[in-house]
Amino acid sequence: MTGKNIFTTFILIIALLVLPGSFALAQEHSEEGDSHASELHEEEDEFDPGTFILDHIADSHEWHIYTNKHGHHVSVYLLVIVYTKDKGINIFSSKHLAHGHVYEGFRIMEEGDHKGQIVEVDEEGNVIEGKLPLDFSITKNITAMIIAALLLLWLFVSLARSYRRTGISAPKGIQGFLEPIVMFVRDDIAIPNIGEHKYEKYMPYLLTAFFFILINNLMGLVPVLPGGANVTGNIAVTMVLALFTFFITQFSGNKQYWGHIFNTPGVPFWLKPIMIPVELIGMFSKPFALMVRLFANITAGHIIVLSLVSLIFIFKSLAVAPVSILFVLFMDLLELLVAFLQAYVFTLLSALFIGLAVQEHH
Numbered sequence: 001m002t003g004k005n006i007f008t009t010f011i012l013i014i015a016l017l018v019l020p021g022s023f024a025l026a027q028e029h030s031e032e033g034d035s036h037a038s039e040l041h042e043e044e045d046e047f048d049p050g051t052f053i054l055d056h057i058a059d060s061h062e063w064h065i066y067t068n069k070h071g072h073h074v075s076v077y078l079l080v081i082v083y084t085k086d087k088g089i090n091i092f093s094s095k096h097l098a099h100g101h102v103y104e105g106f107r108i109m110e111e112g113d114h115k116g117q118i119v120e121v122d123e124e125g126n127v128i129e130g131k132l133p134l135d136f137s138i139t140k141n142i143t144a145m146i147i148a149a150l151l152l153l154w155l156f157v158s159l160a161r162s163y164r165r166t167g168i169s170a171p172k173g174i175q176g177f178l179e180p181i182v183m184f185v186r187d188d189i190a191i192p193n194i195g196e197h198k199y200e201k202y203m204p205y206l207l208t209a210f211f212f213i214l215i216n217n218l219m220g221l222v223p224v225l226p227g228g229a230n231v232t233g234n235i236a237v238t239m240v241l242a243l244f245t246f247f248i249t250q251f252s253g254n255k256q257y258w259g260h261i262f263n264t265p266g267v268p269f270w271l272k273p274i275m276i277p278v279e280l281i282g283m284f285s286k287p288f289a290l291m292v293r294l295f296a297n298i299t300a301g302h303i304i305v306l307s308l309v310s311l312i313f314i315f316k317s318l319a320v321a322p323v324s325i326l327f328v329l330f331m332d333l334l335e336l337l338v339a340f341l342q343a344y345v346f347t348l349l350s351a352l353f354i355g356l357a358v359q360e361h362h
Contacts, residue, residue: 049310061094082133144229148215193351210347217339233299242287245350253357
């Protein structure tokens with residue numbers, strides 16, 4: 001697949017995600033019109049920073065861009081795909097569910113235990129308890145991950161084509177940008193932790209994890225479409241990434257690895273049964289640490305930036321704006337470092353755990 005074909009596929013997939021049902025940047029306002037706008041004006045004086053921050057770091061079924069002073073919303077509406085036993089598969093635009101609207105018996109909860117989830121409601125608008133539909137919707141985080149995956153594919157296909165064309169000559173263009181990073185992952189992460197004779201088998205995974213996390217971290221720092229999604233700040237995403245490392249580690253484990261777990265060397269015989277549950281707990285605590293570390297660091301950065309922005313609205317004074325903006329710029333630069341650092345730490349620890357499972361007894 002050429003770089004041109006990948007770029008064309010990238011554009012088509014994004015179009016398929018955002019076009020059905022409503023065009024990406026259509027203005028949407030509620031049926032109440034001016035009365036709804038006036039309610040918004042009344043609520044402007046009651047700014048809730050907690051709700052503001054949580055709404056921005058949470059996943060959603062639309063890509064909200066801005067709301068003007070008249071209460072009109074400009075958003076990118078994504079596909080809703082839900083399944084229920086009674087209605088089967090339902091596919092429609094999230095525009096139909098925006099701002100608490102009910103469509104085809106479905107609604108996005110704006111408060112309560114199921115906040116942010118699509119629920120099934122009766123004719124009176126009451127939630128039908130115990131009948132939550134299966135939600136396979138293309139949410140903001142899923143869209144951002146698809147974009148990151150396509151960018152990753154485009155980068156590495158271009159890199160492979162560049163190597164086939166130029167051989168081992170001086171790197172140019174995208175090859176010159178990516179080669180030092182690939183060499184860094186190989187020479188400073190994979191080889192020291194896994195070993196010179198076994199690292200090649202795990203390089204595809206390590207490179208994929210590193211660049212996937214890095215791209216999503218960097219896109220999360222961009223406040224405009226297609227950035228702004230809190231992908232690696234979603235614990236479900238970091239859990240799946242950690243599970244990949246966990247399963248690769250367990251399936252790669254040799255007899256020395258499993259012998260260390262079930263027959264811990266260097267301890268008295270009577271202590272070995274006690275060490276087995278300790279080792280098993282350690283086996284599961286490693287991916288748990290991977291999951292929480294990435295999630296917590298990225299989420300904390302987003303919360304701090306949004307908290308600094310909220311100061312302008314809390315104090316309701318432009319005098320606070322310059323100070324707040326300066327701190328936001330400083331935090332964004334710090335978050336840029338964290339974006340690279342967290343990709344590095346996740347890849348380093350993954351290589352370390354895999355290395356512990358495949359190392360031979362010396």
